[in-house]
Amino acid sequence: MSGAGITIGALSEQTGVNIETVRYYERIGLIPPAHRSAGGRRVFDTDDVQRLSFVRRARQLGFSTDEIRSLLDVAKGARACKDAHALAVKHRDAVRASIRDLRRLERTLTEAADRCSKGASPGCAIVEALSH
Amino acid sequence: MSGAGITIGALSEQTGVNIETVRYYERIGLIPPAHRSAGGRRVFDTDDVQRLSFVRRARQLGFSTDEIRSLLDVAKGARACKDAHALAVKHRDAVRASIRDLRRLERTLTEAADRCSKGASPGCAIVEALSH
DNA sequence: GCTTGCTCCTGTAGCCACTACAGGAGTTAA
DNA sequence: TTAACTCCTGTAGTGGCTACAGGAGCAAGC
Numbered sequence A, B: 001m002s003g004a005g006i007t008i009g010a011l012s013e014q015t016g017v018n019i020e021t022v023r024y025y026e027r028i029g030l031i032p033p034a035h036r037s038a039g040g041r042r043v044f045d046t047d048d049v050q051r052l053s054f055v056r057r058a059r060q061l062g063f064s065t066d067e068i069r070s071l072l073d074v075a076k077g078a079r080a081c082k083d084a085h086a087l088a089v090k091h092r093d094a095v096r097a098s099i100r101d102l103r104r105l106e107r108t109l110t111e112a113a114d115r116c117s118k119g120a121s122p123g124c125a126i127v128e129a130l131s132h
Numbered sequence C: 001g002c003t004t005g006c007t008c009c010t011g012t013a014g015c016c017a018c019t020a021c022a023g024g025a026g027t028t029a030a
Numbered sequence D: 001t002t003a004a005c006t007c008c009t010g011t012a013g014t015g016g017c018t019a020c021a022g023g024a025g026c027a028a029g030c
Helices: A008-015 A019-027 A046-060 A065-075 A081-117 A125-131 B008-015 B019-027 B046-060 B065-075 B081-117 B125-131
Strands: none
Touching: A008 A019, A008 A046, A019 A046, A046 A065, A046 B125, A065 A081, A065 B125, A081 A125, A081 B081, A081 B125, A125 B046, A125 B065, A125 B081, B008 B019, B008 B046, B019 B046, B046 B065, B065 B081, B081 B125
């Protein structure tokens, strides 16, 4: 038997989530406490694989663990889809803001680096830029 | 007297760096240990204002504290401008990579949110996207 | 049955760059 | 003198992991 007895190592391989991270997610309640074998080891099933994959993809999209908790609630029907939509839009707006900030940063860094590489100014152009 | 005796509070206001952060920077050696008054309080001067402003601008550009240490070395001539240039370019490339990642993220989030708001699918489009 | 080597367990501490206290002491204006 | 304010040190918390230490379960080979 035990057709669906998945060890934490196998779960980690299947989902791409680090073993320590799996235990961490359990500790903070992002995934439910795993069932245990007679020897006290965690035993997972395919549902656990699904859920952990969900969590991983959400993390890759940059959602915080708290946000993922809400998304999981939506997934299991305990919360309205509207909430997931609001989260996604809010997060997307934050991402857009980050992109704007980083673009400005990139310009500033490029300008400083270009002036420096041209060796025009007497001091260091990057240090100059930071000293104002 | 004490024409240049700046308290930590005044320094914080002039540079926009939090008081606790100033003490933190001193603790990790990003700024040198401040001089002390008879009563044991930190006393800063205009050089300290300059240096802390430098640190702040570098942080705003996303340099790590270790990188800022190197930039400060360049600023005081203990290290070549070439090193600052290398740091700036390396950091700019990291920023560019971040922007690329965030753009992809933004597309994914927008797509999921748009499908959701249209209310076309039976379940939640965002949850669907995360469940694959 | 025993050993070897692998995986797993718990608990704790570290990472980065701060931020937020608690509990006490110096300083300044009324 | 007193009240209000600023500052001091030391410690702990944040998020999202990651990395041990020191021990125990478990499978395969001899």
